[in-house]
Each structure stands twice: as C-alpha cells, then as structure tokens.
Amino acid sequence: MTGKLFVIGLGPGNYDQITPQAHKAVADAKYFYGYKPYIDRLALKKHQVAVASDNREELARAKEALAKAAAGETAAVVSGGDPGVFGMAAAICEAIENGPSEWRSIDVEIIPGVTAMLAVAARIGAPLGHDFCGISLSDNLKPWELIELRLLAAAGAGFVIAIYNPISKARPWQLGRALEIVSAILPPQTPVIFGRAAGRIDERIVTYPLAEAKAEYADMATCVIIGTPDTRIVERPGRPPLVYATRFSRCPSS
Amino acid sequence: MTGKLFVIGLGPGNYDQITPQAHKAVADAKYFYGYKPYIDRLALKKHQVAVASDNREELARAKEALAKAAAGETAAVVSGGDPGVFGMAAAICEAIENGPSEWRSIDVEIIPGVTAMLAVAARIGAPLGHDFCGISLSDNLKPWELIELRLLAAAGAGFVIAIYNPISKARPWQLGRALEIVSAILPPQTPVIFGRAAGRIDERIVTYPLAEAKAEYADMATCVIIGTPDTRIVERPGRPPLVYATRFSRCPSS
Numbered sequence: 001m002t003g004k005l006f007v008i009g010l011g012p013g014n015y016d017q018i019t020p021q022a023h024k025a026v027a028d029a030k031y032f033y034g035y036k037p038y039i040d041r042l043a044l045k046k047h048q049v050a051v052a053s054d055n056r057e058e059l060a061r062a063k064e065a066l067a068k069a070a071a072g073e074t075a076a077v078v079s080g081g082d083p084g085v086f087g088m089a090a091a092i093c094e095a096i097e098n099g100p101s102e103w104r105s106i107d108v109e110i111i112p113g114v115t116a117m118l119a120v121a122a123r124i125g126a127p128l129g130h131d132f133c134g135i136s137l138s139d140n141l142k143p144w145e146l147i148e149l150r151l152l153a154a155a156g157a158g159f160v161i162a163i164y165n166p167i168s169k170a171r172p173w174q175l176g177r178a179l180e181i182v183s184a185i186l187p188p189q190t191p192v193i194f195g196r197a198a199g200r201i202d203e204r205i206v207t208y209p210l211a212e213a214k215a216e217y218a219d220m221a222t223c224v225i226i227g228t229p230d231t232r233i234v235e236r237p238g239r240p241p242l243v244y245a246t247r248f249s250r251c252p253s254s
Numbered sequence: 255m256t257g258k259l260f261v262i263g264l265g266p267g268n269y270d271q272i273t274p275q276a277h278k279a280v281a282d283a284k285y286f287y288g289y290k291p292y293i294d295r296l297a298l299k300k301h302q303v304a305v306a307s308d309n310r311e312e313l314a315r316a317k318e319a320l321a322k323a324a325a326g327e328t329a330a331v332v333s334g335g336d337p338g339v340f341g342m343a344a345a346i347c348e349a350i351e352n353g354p355s356e357w358r359s360i361d362v363e364i365i366p367g368v369t370a371m372l373a374v375a376a377r378i379g380a381p382l383g384h385d386f387c388g389i390s391l392s393d394n395l396k397p398w399e400l401i402e403l404r405l406l407a408a409a410g411a412g413f414v415i416a417i418y419n420p421i422s423k424a425r426p427w428q429l430g431r432a433l434e435i436v437s438a439i440l441p442p443q444t445p446v447i448f449g450r451a452a453g454r455i456d457e458r459i460v461t462y463p464l465a466e467a468k469a470e471y472a473d474m475a476t477c478v479i480i481g482t483p484d485t486r487i488v489e490r491p492g493r494p495p496l497v498y499a500t501r502f503s504r505c506p507s508s
Contacts, residue, residue: 009376016278019368021270058501082368084375090383093498097488104490112376114273114336114366121338122263122366129344130396131404133387133413141502142384146412150385153411157404159387234351236358244347247312249396 002105004029005069006076007092009083009113010041014199017119022111029076033065034088038078056140056170058091066095069106082115086136086164116223117162120195123205125234127193127225129245132160137167137174144174151178155185160231160245163224167215175224176215182226186210191233191243193225194218207233207243256359258283259323260330261346263337263367264295268453271373276365283330287319288342292332310394310424312342316349323360336369340390340418370477371416374449377459379488379496381447381479384503386414391421391428398428405432409439414485414499417478421469429478430469436480440464445487445497447479448472461487461497 006025011017036052044050053061068075079087089110096103121128133154154161166175188211196204218224230249234242260279265271290306298304307315322329333341343364350357375382387408408415420429442465450458472478484503488496
C-alpha cells in the first residue's frame with residue numbers, strides 16, 4: 001500500500017503568509033521531515049511526529065520521507081519559502097528517480113509558497129520589477145566557476161539578481177567575491193538590498209550602493225538582491241525609501 | 255489627510271493559494287483597481303467599489319489608485335500571482351516617483367503572493383530546482399533586441415528560463431522567436447513546460463522537447479518554463495512524469 005508525500009512551502013516565516021493549502025497539508029500529514037528551524041514553525045498535534053535534521057542532509061531526508069510514504073503513511077517534507085526554489089522539491093524528485101521503483105507510485109503533492117525574494121521585494125518596493133534571476137551561492141553541488149559565469153552573464157544582460165544562500169560558516173567568502181565580480185560590470189551606485197527575515201519580528205532590510213555593500217551585512221537568513229542600472233530609489237519623508245526596477249529597460253550599450 | 259494603498263498579490267488563481275495577509279488586505283480596502291480578470295476574483299462586500307481596467311493601462315490605474323489613497327481613502331491595486339513579478343508594484347513605485355510630492359506620504363503596503371512560475375513548477379516537479387530566471391516577452395517597454403540578449407545569456411549560462419507574457423494578440427510572434435533563439439544553444443531534447451492556469455479548474459500543464467515545442471501551445475495565461483541540459487524527466491506508472499532540475503550543475507563545457 002502506497003501513502004502520500006506532501007512537499008510543503010511554509011513561506012518566509014510570517015504566519016499570515018502561509019497559504020491555506022499549506023495549512024491543510026500540515027493538518028493532513030502524520031510524519032514531518034525538515035531542517036529544524038522549519039520544523040519548529042509547525043504547531044503539531046499529539047499524533048503527529050516530527051523528525052528534524054541538519055540543512056545539509058536534503059537527500060537523506062528526502063529518502064526517509066519517501067520510505068515512510070511508501071510504507072503507506074502520510075508524510076510531509078517542509079521547506080521555508082517555496083520548496084521548488086532551492087528547497088526540498090528537487091531533492092525529492094532526485095530521490096524518486098534514483099530510488100526503488102515503488103517510489104514512483106507515491107502520490108507526491110508539492111505545495112508552492114512565497115519565496116524569500118518575493119517577500120523581501122514586497123517590503124521595499126519592486127526591485128524585481130523587470131527581468132530577474134535567482135542564484136544560489138552554494139557551491140556544494142556546482143563548481144564555483146559556474147556561479148561566477150552566471151553572475152557575469154546575469155549582470156551583463158541587465159537581470160536583477162536575487163542571491164540565495166549567500167553566506168554561512170561553511171561558505172564565508174563567496175558573497176564577497178560575488179559582489180566583487182558584479183562590480184566589474186555594474187555602476188558603483190547600483191542598489192544592493194540585504195533582506196533578512198522579511199515579515200518576521202526580527203526583520204532587517206537595508207540598501208547600500210554596490211560600492212559600499214559588504215558581505216558581512218548578510219547572514220544565512222538573508223536574501224541579497226542586486227539591482228541594475230535601471231533600479232531607482234525613491235526617497236520618502238518619514239518613510240523608508242522605495243527601491244524599484246523600472247518597467248522599461250535599455251540595451252546595455254545605450 | 256493621507257490614506258492607504260495596498261498592492262495585493264492574489265496568487266495564481268486557486269482560492270487555497272491566497273495568503274491570509276492578502277485576504278485581510280482585501281477586507282480592509284474600500285476601492286479596488288485592477289485588470290478585470292483579477293477584479294472578478296474578488297468577492298467584495300456592498301460598501302466596496304471595484305474599478306476594472308484593461309491590462310495595458312498599468313500606469314493610469316496606478317495613478318488613479320494613488321489619487322484615491324491621497325484623498326484619505328483605503329485603496330487597493332490587485333495583481334495575479336505576485337505584484338512584484340511583472341505585476342503592479344513597479345508601476346505604483348514609478349507613479350509615486352513621478353507624481354505629486356504628497357504621494358510620497360501615502361502608506362503603501364505590498365502583499366506578496368505565489369507567482370505563476372512557482373505554481374506551475376509545483377504541479378510538475380521541480381523544474382526551477384537550481385538557478386533560474388524570469389523574463390517577460392512583452393516588448394512594450396524594452397527593445398526586442400534586449401529580450402533576445404537576455405534569452406541567449408540565460409540559456410548559455412545554464413539558467414532555467416521562466417517566460418511570462420509569452421503570447422497575445424498584440425504579441426503573436428515573440429514566443430516562436432524565443433524558442434528558435436534558445437534552440438541555437440540548448441539540446442533539442444531540453445524539456446519545455448507549458449503551464450496554463452496552474453491549480454485552477456482549467457489547468458493544463460504539458461511538456462515537450464524543445465525541438466517539438468510550438469508557440470501555439472501557449473496562450474496569455476501560460477507560463478512557459480524552458481529547462482537546461484540538467485533538466486530530467488522521471489516517468490511514473492499511472493501518474494504524470496516529474497520534471498526537475500538537478501540540484502547539481504555542470505559547466506557548459508563539461
């Protein structure tokens with residue numbers, strides 16, 4: 001007998017930003033797997049069981065949840081933000097592809113959520129307002145050279161760049177190097193937003209010109225948004241400035 | 255006296271994917287401005303007033319809503335998905351920057367939502383599972399040459415490409431040309447997902463290899479996701495295949 005696996009996006013961390021679909025999935029599942037800070041957000045009932053794990057154990061966690069679902073249970077893997085954006089959904093798909101054939105019969109339901117860059121953007125204006133990209137600075141699963149190539153390609157073509165996983169103990173120098181790389185292409189006054197814990201009590205969202213942006217302004221919970229030459233700052237009396245990407249864009253040469 | 259302006263993301267169209275924060279903002283506002291299909295999703299009370307407009311009138315709509323808020327009312331502009339992703343948030347910021355100085359005193363609250371690419375991705379697996387970008391094919395406000403540059407830069411650097419505004423009566427040939435351009439870089443078997451109305455009753459999500467992908471498979475309500483050489487398809491007996499981007503990536507030359 002095959003059970004069910006939910007892959008749930010819990011949003012950026014504000015209770016009001018969790019969709020009703022996600023709440024229903026949490027109510028329906030019995031076994032929960034996830035990185036501890038996300039598990040800690042759940043208000044589980046007595047019959048529900050949570051298994052917290054470290055944030056570098058995605059594949060092991062995926063396999064454990066799939067095995068539980070294959071045994072006929074209703075399991076859930078939880079991600080912050082959206083599970084399809086540097087979250088657990090890809091690890092689940094990978095585990096199914098490479099796992100026992102019966103895992104392909106499991107009813108997998110992925111519940112999207114508000115991903116970090118959207119939550120940060122909403123708090124400050126509309127910095128993603130035209131073409132944008134999302135890049136993870138984690139070089140566990142891809143070579144650092146590829147990350148550099150992507151940063152250069154994105155900055156050169158005028159994409160707004162949302163950086164996920166900017167910095168951690170295991171990843172100390174990558175954000176500094178990323179800011180250095182894009183500085184070769186982008187003007188020094190290009191706005192860089194450091195958005196931490198958007199919508200939560202400990203929210204901190206600050207904007208610096210690229211020339212003054214430092215890696216130390218970010219931590220693990222920060223989404224960094226690097227603007228373009230078309231990103232504008234609107235000062236407002238008594239209110240934080242609005243930062244937005246103009247809806248029109250110019251060619252890099254013009 | 256200055257009122258308030260909400261800029262609300264209504265999500266992809268499924269009631270269960272509207273956040274509680276968005277529901278509260280809808281309950282609090284009196285005057286609503288938006289593209290008619292989004293206005294039609296609202297279940298307004300008798301005292302609430304809706305002003306529907308065409309989808310190419312973003313700036314006029316933004317100004318009308320700001321003027322209402324400046325007059326002391328609580329107004330709301332509604333977008334599908336997330337208002338910061340090719341939605342109304344950038345038009346509001348632009349109108350404030352260029353409008354009367356008192357508009358800078360308006361309390362503007364932007365409510366993020368589940369944007370289309372996340373909703374489509376969740377229904378089919380994890381096609382955005384590594385670095386990705388979002389590109390609008392609308393060439394009203396940017397030159398078509400820039401869109402071609404961005405498509406080439408993104409495909410060449412291995413980004414998954416989510417295409418917004420792929421096709422319309424006023425935009426008949428752009429998607430076909432976009433598919434042609436990326437075919438110069440991407441292998442013919444690269445998966446291309448046409449995701450229409452994700453999570454809604456009339457949902458239709460289909461995947462074709464790039465060599466067989468045709469612009470006519472999309473309409474205005476479609477988000478097209480173009481994979482990379484690292485995008486995988488997992489066949490499942492009795493279930494639709496899972497399409498996902500591997501968490502690891504290779505350099506283009508390897």
